[in-house]
Each structure stands twice: as structure tokens, then as C-alpha cells.
Amino acid sequence: MSVDPALSAALADVRKAYRLLWSYQRRLLDTIGLIAGEFPGVSFASWQPMDFYPPARKSVNPADYWASDLLPLMGADFFYLRHGNDRSMAQRGEWMLVINVTSDSGYEVESPEPDPARFEPAEECESSLELYIVKSTGDVPVRWTDGLWDRMEWPDDFPASILMESPALRAFGMKFDIAELGTSDAVIAAVANFKASAAADLQLDFTA
């Protein structure tokens, strides 16, 4: 058995990549926590990978699924609800904060499982974070994630004001380049900007 020098070097790169991802994800999760902390009276409700399945449970063979299922922070949504709100069903007038992360805008989701080597060059892609306030406007309670969020029309342009009848919702969203969110001060300023715009657009009072 001989060691393939190219493979050996590539595996060293993989080890570095994992460590870099670990460092990135720690900082990304801290940043998400910092953003959520700027909304008093709001707490974490749930999260989900945006385009992939969540990492397989212990009894499920990950080999039967795309390898990207094990990279959930490539694109993910984090949901936060106000204290006292029903955690599963959105009642009329209630709102949720959604923090959407796209760590690499270049990934593709068309079957069969894509080859990342064919993605757009990383330098030409984005790492972005989108913030949304999604407010239920219907008389009939609807589930927060698969009832409202997953059925919401995604905006192409930002800031985005979204009005839908089915599901009945109003939403406001802004998009930020993660490279602009390097410090706590920058994050707090971005969130303040988002809150002021969302409050005006949706007639909400985030201090209440």
C-alpha cells in the first residue's frame, strides 16, 4: 500500500477546511445569537436547513442521502418567537423573527446530487444573512414554519416588503453581506437599521 501524495495533501486541506468551518460556524452561531438578543422578549423556537434534509438521525444511514445533508449551515433558517406565543401555530397579528443564513450562494440543489467542483467560482458567490419579520394576518391559525415561512414567496430584491393572501401574511426582509457583520457594533447597527425599517413597514413596536 503506497500513500498517494496528492491525496495526502488533499486530505490535509480537508482537515484544514473542517477546522476553518468549525471556526466559521462558531462565529456565525454567535452572530445569530447576538442578532436575536437585540429582540427582547423573543426566544429561539426552531431551526432547519434551507434546502437539504437535516443531518440523519442515528438509525438512518447518511450514505443514502446527499453528503450536503451533513453541512446544514451551508444554508439554514433560525426561527424566533415572542414569549407567550403559541410555539407551533401562528395566530393573527403574531410575528416571528427569521434569521436566514446562506454561507455559500453557489450551491445547487438539482438532482442528482450535484458535484461542488462544478459550482460557480466561490469568489463570484456570496455569503449573506437575511433577516425577516413574518406576521400572520389570517383568521385561521397556521403553522409557523411549514404553514407560513416555507410557503412565503422569496423576494429577489431587498429591502423586501411582502404581502400574501395565501398563506395570509405580511413580511419584511433585509439582506446583509456577512463580510459587513464582522464586529458586534456592526451587527447591532445592522439590526437597528432592520428593526427601524421593519417596524415602519409592518407597524410593529419591537420595544413593547
Add this chain to the structure above:
Amino acid sequence: MAFGRFEDLLTATVFERLAYLSGDTLWGIIRDTFAVPACPKERVAKLKAMQFWPMWSAATDTLGKSVEPDVVLQMLIGESRELWTFIIECKLGRSQDLIQLCDEWEAFRYEAAGEYDPHRTMLLALGGLWSDRRLLPALADYSQKRFGKPLFGAAAGWSDLMNAVARASAASSSEARVLVDIRQALELHGHRIASPLRDLAGAARAIGVRAGCFSISQRGVPDEC
């Protein structure tokens, strides 16, 4: 109710341990946490007293009720050992309340009588900061209207306290253990030292990945990383 229980538990856990530190270390942490110019700059300090939830009733006729601040910290600061009183109101999962803060100030004025010095008394709001970060200007406005002058106040989050504890230099190995204990208590309540994304480039270098390193490889240039 649940928030109230966690709030009291965290308050007691953290401040009881802070009281074990030397006066200088404790004062350094308070100064660093609240980072206000109004705080005395002296580094020498001695803890005179730390009271938890004292029931102040001397102002009941004026306020219509007794008042119970979370922590009252009295320190002798500087070589001249000036007595400073810090009235600390802690919030966890709920917002600070201007009326409550001002009630506590007024109650202390009645309660302390001889020891009350408006220039050496400070309200410290820990946690429950308003989302628009305007708690202090609002406190100044409200106290101006209520008392005819703005009160001395400062505000910080639990994470600020966490960072201050992390930055504090322990004067002894026993102090180091107390500082670790406080950090662990704060971590148990979900407060950790956040790593900003700006540090990622430094982390990458430490891992052995230079900025743009992977890009160079992709373009077919020999990998020098």
C-alpha cells in the same frame, strides 16, 4: 415566574462569587462591565458591603410601597476611600423598568439618609436592556422630570459582565478559580463569550489557511498554504 426564579438564581450565584474577589478585582470588573466615564477611575478599592434584596421601607409613605433592589454594593474607592453605593437591578428575559429604577434610588435616599450622597450613588442596570439601547437617555429624561435632575446610571448586559470577568486579571490562584466559577455560572444561563466573525481570518491563519489560499489552488497555481 420562571424568568424571575432564574433571574434571582443567576444574580445570587454571580454576585455571591464576586464578593469573594479582592476589592481591586471586583471594582475592575464592575468598571469594565459598565464602562461609563462617570465611574471613578481609581483602581484601588475595598468592598464595604454587599446586600442582596434588602427591603427598604423608609420611603413607603412617598412611594406607597417598600422597595427591594437586587443587589446593593458599597465600595470604598481610591486612596481616599470614598464611599460609593451601587444599586444594582438585574433582569433576565425581561426589560428594565424606569419607574422601578427611580423608586430604588428614591428609597435609598430615604433609607440611607446619612450615607446618601447623590454624587456617589449610582444605579446599575444589568440585563434587560432596551432593544433600542436608549435605556440610559430615557432614564435621564424620566428622572429629570421626576426629581428635577438626571440620576447617575449605567447599563450593561450579562454578556458584558461575562466579557469583563474573562478579561479580569486574577490576583491569586483562588481568585482565578472564582472567576472561572462565575464564567461557568453565566455559561449555564446561556451567556458565552461571543467570537466575532472578524476574527475568522486570524483563526484561519492559526489553522494554516491563508486568506485566499483555496482560491489559489482552484486556479491551478501551486498550493503554498
